[in-house]
Amino acid sequence: MTNRLTTADIVLLVVLTAFTIGSFFTRDLLASQGFTVVVELRNVAVYKGNLNEERQVTVRGGFGDVRISIHNGCVAVVHAECPNKVCVRTGWRNLAGESIICVPNRLVIRILGDMPNVVRGITG
Amino acid sequence: MTTFSPVRRLTLIAVLAAVGIALFVIESHIPMPLPFLKIGLANISSVVALVLIGTTSMMSVVLLRVVVGALLIGTFMSPAFLLALSAGVVSALVMGLVRKLTRNLFSVVGISLVGAFTHSIVQLFVVRYVYVQTTVVLHLLPFLLAGALVGGLIVGAVSLRLVRALPEVLR
Amino acid sequence: MKKIGILITVVLLCSCERPSLRRIVRQTTAMDTYLSVTVYDENIGTEQGNAIIDSVFAEVGRIEQLMTDYADTSDVGRVNLAAGKESVSVSQELVHLLTLANHYSASSNGSFDVTVGPIVRAWDFLGVEHEVPTRSRIRLLRRLVDYRNIVLDSARVFLRQRGMRLDLGGIAKGYAVDRSVALLKRFGVRRAIVDLGGNLGVWWEGTHALDSTAAEILIRHPRKEGTFFGSFRVGTAGISTSGDYQRYFIKDGVRYHHIIDPATGYPARDVVSVTIVAEDATAADALSTMVFVLGREKGMEFIERTPGVEGLIVWEEGDSLAYRLSSGLQGKFSRSHD
Numbered sequence: 001m002t003n004r005l006t007t008a009d010i011v012l013l014v015v016l017t018a019f020t021i022g023s024f025f026t027r028d029l030l031a032s033q034g035f036t037v038v039v040e041l042r043n044v045a046v047y048k049g050n051l052n053e054e055r056q057v058t059v060r061g062g063f064g065d066v067r068i069s070i071h072n073g074c075v076a077v078v079h080a081e082c083p084n085k086v087c088v089r090t091g092w093r094n095l096a097g098e099s100i101i102c103v104p105n106r107l108v109i110r111i112l113g114d115m116p117n118v119v120r121g122i123t124g
Numbered sequence: 125m126t127t128f129s130p131v132r133r134l135t136l137i138a139v140l141a142a143v144g145i146a147l148f149v150i151e152s153h154i155p156m157p158l159p160f161l162k163i164g165l166a167n168i169s170s171v172v173a174l175v176l177i178g179t180t181s182m183m184s185v186v187l188l189r190v191v192v193g194a195l196l197i198g199t200f201m202s203p204a205f206l207l208a209l210s211a212g213v214v215s216a217l218v219m220g221l222v223r224k225l226t227r228n229l230f231s232v233v234g235i236s237l238v239g240a241f242t243h244s245i246v247q248l249f250v251v252r253y254v255y256v257q258t259t260v261v262l263h264l265l266p267f268l269l270a271g272a273l274v275g276g277l278i279v280g281a282v283s284l285r286l287v288r289a290l291p292e293v294l295r
Numbered sequence: 296m297k298k299i300g301i302l303i304t305v306v307l308l309c310s311c312e313r314p315s316l317r318r319i320v321r322q323t324t325a326m327d328t329y330l331s332v333t334v335y336d337e338n339i340g341t342e343q344g345n346a347i348i349d350s351v352f353a354e355v356g357r358i359e360q361l362m363t364d365y366a367d368t369s370d371v372g373r374v375n376l377a378a379g380k381e382s383v384s385v386s387q388e389l390v391h392l393l394t395l396a397n398h399y400s401a402s403s404n405g406s407f408d409v410t411v412g413p414i415v416r417a418w419d420f421l422g423v424e425h426e427v428p429t430r431s432r433i434r435l436l437r438r439l440v441d442y443r444n445i446v447l448d449s450a451r452v453f454l455r456q457r458g459m460r461l462d463l464g465g466i467a468k469g470y471a472v473d474r475s476v477a478l479l480k481r482f483g484v485r486r487a488i489v490d491l492g493g494n495l496g497v498w499w500e501g502t503h504a505l506d507s508t509a510a511e512i513l514i515r516h517p518r519k520e521g522t523f524f525g526s527f528r529v530g531t532a533g534i535s536t537s538g539d540y541q542r543y544f545i546k547d548g549v550r551y552h553h554i555i556d557p558a559t560g561y562p563a564r565d566v567v568s569v570t571i572v573a574e575d576a577t578a579a580d581a582l583s584t585m586v587f588v589l590g591r592e593k594g595m596e597f598i599e600r601t602p603g604v605e606g607l608i609v610w611e612e613g614d615s616l617a618y619r620l621s622s623g624l625q626g627k628f629s630r631s632h633d
Contacts, residue, residue, distance in 0.1 A: 003288045008226070009234040013277075016237055020273050023266040050513075053521060083199060090158065099264075103203040103251065119335055121488045121495040123570060124515030124524070124536035 034096040034111035035120065037075050039068060042106045050120075051075065051094065051111065061105025068109060075109060077102065128177060136177055136294075137184050144169030144189035145196065152197050158267050160207075160247050163275040164240055166193070170216055171236045171283040176290065179220030186216045210250050215242035232287055233280030240276030244268040319344035325355045326363075326468055327421065328492025332475065335486040347482045351475045355491065358474060361386060362467040364412060364460060370452075371461050375412065379457025382446065390447055392577075396466055399581045400442035403597065407585035408442045408557040412460025420553040425544035427551060433560035440557050464553075469535055469580025472496035476576070489576075493541075495534040496576040502530025504572060505605060505623055515540075516631070517568045517609055517616065524568075524609065524616075525630040533576030537583040538568035556588045565590030566610040572624070574603045582606070595619060 039047040039059060047057050047068075055070040064081035074092040077100055087102035087109075096113025128136065148166040156162065166189055173182040190212050194205040219239040222230065230238075248265060319334045319341060332348045339347070363369045367376050370385040377383045399407045413436045417428040428436075444455035454461070463470075468491045475489040476496040488510060489496040499509040507530025516522040517540045539562065543552035556563040569587045573579040582604060586594035591608050598606040598621045605623035609616050620628050 003284065004231060005233055005284070006229065006231050008229045009231050009237075009280075012230065012234045012237055016241060016269075016273055016276075020266065020269040023269055026266075083202070084152075084204065086160075089155065101251070103207070119333075119486075119488065119499075119510040120513060121490055121497060121510055121534065122513045122515060122523075123493045123495050123534050124517070124538055124541075124568060 034073075034094055034098065034113055036112040037070055038110045038112060040108045040110065059107065061102065061107050063105050066102065066105055066107055075100070075111065077109070080105065132294075133177055133181060137173070137181055137188070140169045140173045140176075140185045141188035141192070144185060145193045148189060148193035149196055152193075158264065158271075160244070160251070160264065160268055161271045163271075164243060164279055167215075167236060167239055167243070167275075167279045168282050168286070170212075170219070171232050171239065171279060172286050172290070174216075174219055174223060174235065175232055175283075175287045176294075179216075179224070182216055182220060183213070186212050206254075207247050207250055211243045211247040214246045215239045218242045231280075232283040233277070236280035236283055237273070237276035240272040240279065241269065244272040319348065321345070321348045321352075323352055325352070326359045326471060326491065328468070329490075330355055330492075331488075331490040332479075333488045333490075334479070334484055335488075336484050339484060347479065347484060350482075351478055351489070354474055354478050355471045358388075358467065358471045361389060362392075362463045362470075364462055371463060374452045374454060375460045378454035378459040382448075382451045382453035384450055385452050387450055390450060390452065392463070392466065392470055393445060393447055393452060393461075395577065396463075396581065397442050397445060397447070399466075399585055403585050403589060405442060405557055406588040407465060407581055408440055409461050409463055409466065410440050410442050410445065410454070410459055411555055411557045412462035413439045413458060414555050414557075414560045415462050415464065415553070416460060418551070418553070418555065420542045420544070425546060425551070427546055437557075437560045440560075465537075465584035466577060466581040468492060468494045469533060469576040469578070472533065472576035472580075493536055494576055494580050497529055497532050497534070499530045504529055504532040504574065504603070505627055506530060512572075513631075514568075514570050514607070523631045524618075525607075525628055527572075527624060527628045529572060533573050533579035534570065535573075535576060535579035535583040536568055536570040537587040539566075540568070554584060554587050563588045563590070566594070566608055567616060568609045569594065570607040571598070572605045578604065591619065595621065 034051050037049055037051050038045050039057060041059055041061060046059050049055060049070065051070060052073050053070060057068040057070065059066050066077060067079035069076055069078045074094040076092045077087040077090065080087050080102060082102055082104040087100050087107065090100045093100055093111060096111055098111045100109040144166045147168060151163060151165045169189060170182055170186050173185040190209050194200040194208065199205045219235050222238050223235055248268060320331065322329060322331045324330065330352065332351050334344045334347065361370050364371050364375060366372045370389045374383045374385060393409065396409045414433065417432060417436055439456055439459050444459060446453040446455060472489045472491050472494050473496060476498045479487045479498055485500040487498045495512065497510050499507065502509050508528040509530045511526055511528050512534055513523045513526045514536060516524045517538050537554055539550060539552035539554065541553065543550055552562045554563050555561065566587055569583045571579045571583040571586065573582060586597060586606060586608065589597055591610055594608055598604055605621045607618060607620050607624060607628060609618045
């Protein structure tokens with residue numbers, strides 16, 4: 001009976017821990033302050049805008065209106081009527097590559113970065 | 125694996141499924157900071173089932189737990205249910221396979237870690253390829269893996285205690 | 296069990312770590328507007344980048360000291376003070392910039408004119424109390440406006456008439472941007488954007504103006520604050536916009552803005568905004584002002600016949616805005632949704 005901790009368990013634990021820690025580094029390599037927010041509903045982009053613009057965006061998902069707030073260079077879902085509100089609990093996000101996902105509404109908010117070739121200037 | 129009579133086996137499946145459902149409902153009330161992040165307490169019933177009554181019976185426990193659990197918290201046939209179903213079935217299969225192939229190399233702690241990691245990864249890939257066709261969800265992977273590590277250890281530790289004690293009780 | 300606890304702690308700590316940014320941005324105010332310098336160069340560390348940006352700020356400050364007409368001690372201030380009296384010794388930089396300004400004046404029949412100073416003063420767009428100067432006052436001041444009365448020699452400037460005033464508001468910011476970009480290049484920075492109140496200098500090694508898609512340029516919407524009219528992409532270039540929405544006041548339902556037509560002494564009325572893409576920011580700055588005054592027909596003609604210069608002209612048509620692109624911007628400009 002395998003009713004006690006084995007050496008293989010420890011080896012597995014160490015390997016998986018290393019794997020997990022490693023995965024954080026690949027994430028860090030990718031992360032930088034985001035620049036553009038894209039809101040996709042059922043795989044269709046319904047809003048695209050600058051992360052540094054103050055904005056309230058409301059989209060109609062499968063579970064009623066979803067209110068998205070863009071504030072201080074961060075984006076969050078501030079109101080949703082989906083069952084478990086995972087999207088609202090995700091909170092404020094600001095890094096390129098980060099996303100807020102609401103599976104019931106089939107809503108994805110993606111933050112895009114400006115490297116290597118999306119650099120911006122504003123004139124006027 | 126102890127051999128049980130068909131009636132005993134059936135009773136055990138029912139009891140373990142019931143425990144799994146209870147844990148599943150309890151866990152659905154624990155708030156988590158990130159989507160798809162879970163301790164996976166219900167997995168305790170799967171791991172114990174695997175050790176006590178084998179892969180096939182464990183599949184029954186997992187299916188019962190996922191379906192009845194979803195009916196209870198009102199997510200039946202929702203994306204959350206389909207995610208739980210696919211990830212639950214695949215991770216149960218992988219746990220069964222690993223146990224079969226490695227015999228007694230791992231204890232339930234190892235098995236449960238394997239299950240937790242499989243669960244996280246499968247879930248993320250189902251989201252990525254079925255629901256929202258974007259690569260961005262993959263950025264959640266490190267957090268989910270960290271969750272799987274912690275959750276897998278908790279589940280493994282509890283299961284270890286149970287498989288030590290249960291055969292005595294069941295005799 | 297203790298070991299497992301430590302492992303878990305390590306994993307949790309990792310998840311709190313904040314990743315570092317890959318660009319260095321700093322802002323300040325200079326020349327009556329904002330100045331923002333962004334360095335995009337992974338070879339430039341934070342400390343080095345900050346030091347470089349500090350010297351860019353200092354450089355812009357130096358140019359401001361030289362070119363402001365609000366201080367009597369600046370080169371421009373001293374020239375203005377001595378108008379009609381004597382020739383003033385100034386830095387070669389100012390002579391160079393005035394030569395360039397006179398060239399633009401000559402090629403536009405005076406639609407661009409740095410001697411518009413007395414009229415700009417009379418309008419006082421930076422002041423608190425806004426008043427429309429009387430017709431007779433403007434008629435009087437208009438006589439003082441003529442770029443041909445600037446006498447330049449290698450290091451001296453003389454304004455022929457008493458009361459004349461230089462106002463470099465239509466060119467000095469562009470010049471400051473170009474000097475900043477030159478400084479960044481000298482420090483070995485390979486990619487950067489300098490933004491002095493919407494006068495942009497894009498420096499992207501190995502790229503050239505509209506042939507490249509290195510940087511996305513957003514143009515502010517002339518009537519809806521906080522939104523954008525459209526965008527296009529460029530590599531190394533100077534970009535500038537002159538608009539009637541930048542500095543203005545509304546009196547008795549009429550919008551009076553800061554882009555004065557030297558010929559009338561009143562704000563130029565034909566268009567709402569002009570965006571110019573040129574080889575450098577000095578040209579973009581001067582030409583956006585000039586084309587604004589020239590209006591949509593003559594302005595677009597000027598853009599089309601000047602090599603290396605492209606532009607966008609926006610005007611009002613009833614309640615909505617209409618726009619025209621020069622040939623080189625066509626197919627490269629994308630209009631934003633209102």
